[in-house]
Amino acid sequence: MPVDVAVGVLFDAQGRFLMTSRPDGKVYAGYWEFPGGKLEAGETVEQALRRELQEELGICIADAQLWKTELIDYPHARVRLHFCKVHAWSGELEMRERQAARWQMLPVEVRPILPGTVPVLNWLAEEQAFSGSTHAD
Numbered sequence: 001m002p003v004d005v006a007v008g009v010l011f012d013a014q015g016r017f018l019m020t021s022r023p024d025g026k027v028y029a030g031y032w033e034f035p036g037g038k039l040e041a042g043e044t045v046e047q048a049l050r051r052e053l054q055e056e057l058g059i060c061i062a063d064a065q066l067w068k069t070e071l072i073d074y075p076h077a078r079v080r081l082h083f084c085k086v087h088a089w090s091g092e093l094e095m096r097e098r099q100a101a102r103w104q105m106l107p108v109e110v111r112p113i114l115p116g117t118v119p120v121l122n123w124l125a126e127e128q129a130f131s132g133s134t135h136a137d
């Protein structure tokens, strides 16, 4: 059974999206991804996302629209990622897990990108009719 993960793609007023780096001590520490985490028992994707973004970034999201789902096999786990777009929240962003966060546009400047996160950049590129590489290897 895959582990379900809720992931938020937050957009600011200029259409930039927020990427965060995985904190030390986690698998793939230092890799860039979108904020989120595993669903706890009984939680919906939206509930898990609301909790994770509160815990990690100190914000309270309005509603989240489910955007894409992706199944990915890592050596350590099989995960089903539920990516949601988030356009509104309350509170100021604060990094509660000593992670770094950067507002990005395509092509993204941050690297390295977590493997399971690369498809998101491709979906954004499709939506924005962006051509060329979305990130540096």
Ligand SMILES: Nc1nc2c([nH]c(=O)n2[C@@H]2O[C@H](COP(=O)(O)OP(=O)(O)OP(=O)(O)O)[C@@H](O)[C@H]2O)c(=O)[nH]1
Pocket (backbone or CB within 6 Å): 005, 006, 007, 026, 028, 033, 034, 035, 036, 037, 038, 039, 072, 074, 077, 079, 081, 114, 115, 116, 117
């Ligand atoms: N948050 C997040 N996780 C992702 C993304 N892409 C991706 O493959 N993952 C994977 O999904 C899983 C999420 O787990 P996590 O470690 O972030 O979740 P968590 O905060 O609940 O973990 P914990 O068990 O350390 O508390 C990891 O296996 C991670 O590698 C992404 O864009 N964002």
